Amino acid sequence: MNNVPEHFGSMVFNDSVMKERLPKEIYKSLRSTIDNGTELDISVANIVANAMKDWAISKGATHFTHWFQPMTGITAEKHDSFISPQSDGRVIMEFSGKELVRGEPDASSFPSGGIRNTFEARGYTAWDPTSYAFIKDGSLYIPTAFCSYSGEVLDKKTPLLRSMEVINAQALRILKLFGDKVSTRVISTVGAEQEYFLIDKKLFDRRKDLIFTGRTLFGAKAPKGQELEDHYFGAIKPRISAYMKDLDEQLWALGILAKTKHNEVAPAQHELAPIFSTANVATDHNHLTMELMKRTADRHGLACLLHEKPFAGVNGSGKHNNWALSTNSGKNLFDPGKTPYENKQFLLFLCAVIKAVDDNQDLLRISVASAGNDHRLGANEAPPAIVSIFLGEELTGILEAIESGKEYTKVDAGKMMTGVQVLPDFHKDTTDRNRTSPFAFTGNKFEFRMLGSSFSISGPNIILNTIVGDVLGQFADRLEKASDFETELMALIKECISKHKRIIFNGNNYSAEWVEEAERRGLLNLKNTVDALPLFKSEKNVKLFTKHKIFTKTEIESRYEILIENYCKVLNIEALTMAEMVKKEILPAVFSYSRELAETVSLKKSIGIDIQDDAGVGLVSLLTKLANCLSRRVSELEDSLIAAYGINSILARAQFFRDTVASCMTEVRAVADELETIVASKYWPFPTYSDLLFNI
Ligand code: ADP
Numbered sequence: 001m002n003n004v005p006e007h008f009g010s011m012v013f014n015d016s017v018m019k020e021r022l023p024k025e026i027y028k029s030l031r032s033t034i035d036n037g038t039e040l041d042i043s044v045a046n047i048v049a050n051a052m053k054d055w056a057i058s059k060g061a062t063h064f065t066h067w068f069q070p071m072t073g074i075t076a077e078k079h080d081s082f083i084s085p086q087s088d089g090r091v092i093m094e095f096s097g098k099e100l101v102r103g104e105p106d107a108s109s110f111p112s113g114g115i116r117n118t119f120e121a122r123g124y125t126a127w128d129p130t131s132y133a134f135i136k137d138g139s140l141y142i143p144t145a146f147c148s149y150s151g152e153v154l155d156k157k158t159p160l161l162r163s164m165e166v167i168n169a170q171a172l173r174i175l176k177l178f179g180d181k182v183s184t185r186v187i188s189t190v191g192a193e194q195e196y197f198l199i200d201k202k203l204f205d206r207r208k209d210l211i212f213t214g215r216t217l218f219g220a221k222a223p224k225g226q227e228l229e230d231h232y233f234g235a236i237k238p239r240i241s242a243y244m245k246d247l248d249e250q251l252w253a254l255g256i257l258a259k260t261k262h263n264e265v266a267p268a269q270h271e272l273a274p275i276f277s278t279a280n281v282a283t284d285h286n287h288l289t290m291e292l293m294k295r296t297a298d299r300h301g302l303a304c305l306l307h308e309k310p311f312a313g314v315n316g317s318g319k320h321n322n323w324a325l326s327t328n329s330g331k332n333l334f335d336p337g338k339t340p341y342e343n344k345q346f347l348l349f350l351c352a353v354i355k356a357v358d359d360n361q362d363l364l365r366i367s368v369a370s371a372g373n374d375h376r377l378g379a380n381e382a383p384p385a386i387v388s389i390f391l392g393e394e395l396t397g398i399l400e401a402i403e404s405g406k407e408y409t410k411v412d413a414g415k416m417m418t419g420v421q422v423l424p425d426f427h428k429d430t431t432d433r434n435r436t437s438p439f440a441f442t443g444n445k446f447e448f449r450m451l452g453s454s455f456s457i458s459g460p461n462i463i464l465n466t467i468v469g470d471v472l473g474q475f476a477d478r479l480e481k482a483s484d485f486e487t488e489l490m491a492l493i494k495e496c497i498s499k500h501k502r503i504i505f506n507g508n509n510y511s512a513e514w515v516e517e518a519e520r521r522g523l524l525n526l527k528n529t530v531d532a533l534p535l536f537k538s539e540k541n542v543k544l545f546t547k548h549k550i551f552t553k554t555e556i557e558s559r560y561e562i563l564i565e566n567y568c569k570v571l572n573i574e575a576l577t578m579a580e581m582v583k584k585e586i587l588p589a590v591f592s593y594s595r596e597l598a599e600t601v602s603l604k605k606s607i608g609i610d611i612q613d614d615a616g617v618g619l620v621s622l623l624t625k626l627a628n629c630l631s632r633r634v635s636e637l638e639d640s641l642i643a644a645y646g647i648n649s650i651l652a653r654a655q656f657f658r659d660t661v662a663s664c665m666t667e668v669r670a671v672a673d674e675l676e677t678i679v680a681s682k683y684w685p686f687p688t689y690s691d692l693l694f695n696i
């Protein structure tokens, strides 16, 4: 690729294309819709639609699709061609403003968590003009929001856009108090670092567990894991490098700011990070990134695994959600500046986050809860399930000084002397990066590290925007009434620190001591999805979401249902896959190998060889013992599934899956993995961890 700037965004109907292809007045009107959320006139939409169509056709597109994010967690699309029949039997290419701004996909087959039963099946998609349309596979993609006929929200985008409005409105109130006269909009910005595994496609295809569940349900440890720490940032292999190059080029064409790529800690694990953008655009882009990662892998004979825990015993994959607030005048509200101690506005925004996170640990935890992520959180490779904030030495020192009313004296972290002439010495980062923290302040943004790799980042950002927006609103209520702003401001900051400092923790989040300490501090420790989800419906949360019009009570109930049902479905699919693999693949392999051994033994015996201490005899009897055990355990697993189906309450069923079905699965796996270590390779029915992790 020799001209990246020209290639970048070449498939996007972005600002420069709009400027070039739209009449000036129309452009201005659309721009105002994008920047200020003003309503779009249908006559304007008609002209925009026509320009979009002409542009799309010039790029080879024949179809358009509304592109939306239903509660499945992935994206959905339905393609219509631009053709419109004429009386003389020919067709012309048409695309109207109405088709651009509204679509009517059938909503009946998307998860609605019970909403569907009471309302009409029809759904609507509505254009989100703040996320640019783009071309992929010969279709013009129009990013949209998705709701039911009667207005219930059925997607992950609408609440995100609403939450962005909440934080915008509340943050502006605060800025006004500080005398900011230039900012008219506050935008939440997000950069999502994406982890993933790449394995050989031919091997992937031979594993039913990977195909059906995205993770390995069996697999003995390979002799080598990640213990030599030789993969992280290691040289990228040519085949992977070719894949990454291809992926970058496709992402760039779609205007996605793919920036950083490197090998991760586990073998076969990698990471891609974009440059941050507006929260809703970052969400759209992360969806596209995940989709293209999978598809590009296919083209390179690879399979891309986005599951949170594809392999036991090596690190799983997460997603780091970097989040900040920026004004339309270009100022990052979390930039502490050179003297954070004197930067009261920064300190107030910082306090808002501290209070929001402390008051809403439950919501942040829920926003990252899934069956897949349960394998990671708290497993000493990812943050624990306990939510806390890392602030670093300097900020913590400042807050302590304010609370105790003392002068703050800067701790000089000192220069890091590289000792090499040609390398510059640099200041030790006082926000020393604590990789174990679930929610870390990293210089001028917060990094929420609990997300699973396969997640839509929408959920966590809805929560972040809403909870911080809500607290900013509370602060504004109080400060707007104050007779003396400065005095009230300092009182508020001080009060906030004393009340919420328990959420700040700069130490090692993986340690056992922290779990105890967190309990003493009264912090929540919601160990798994089933523990976390019910809190979504609590009175506090219903009040919060309805107050800000993010979700109605019905929508909260329905989302809870969808999430908890999804948990049961995932475990059910895993259990069924496991049983099938044991019965159709593992046991038959063990029997074949046993037969070969037994035949050899009897042959030896028939020609008079002493088989008293024969290795084959011992092995056959061990194989038989283990096979019998495996067979019993699979029956127990199947019985547990039948019992699960009989439980009516969805919460009780989820608990049963978590406690009983999951432990039956662990038992099955233990025996199968032991068998893997003694069955001859040529009999073992699917690729092992050594094959999967070290073959590229
Ligand atoms: P690390 O892997 O050490 O956490 P990276 O540089 O890989 O750091 O990733 C940092 C991410 O944070 C990038 O996606 C970057 O664009 C994003 N980021 C930087 N500044 C902001 C900001 N103001 N708002 C949101 N995201 C940001």
Ligand code: MG
Pocket (backbone or CB within 6 Å): 193, 320, 447
């Ligand atoms: Mg990171």
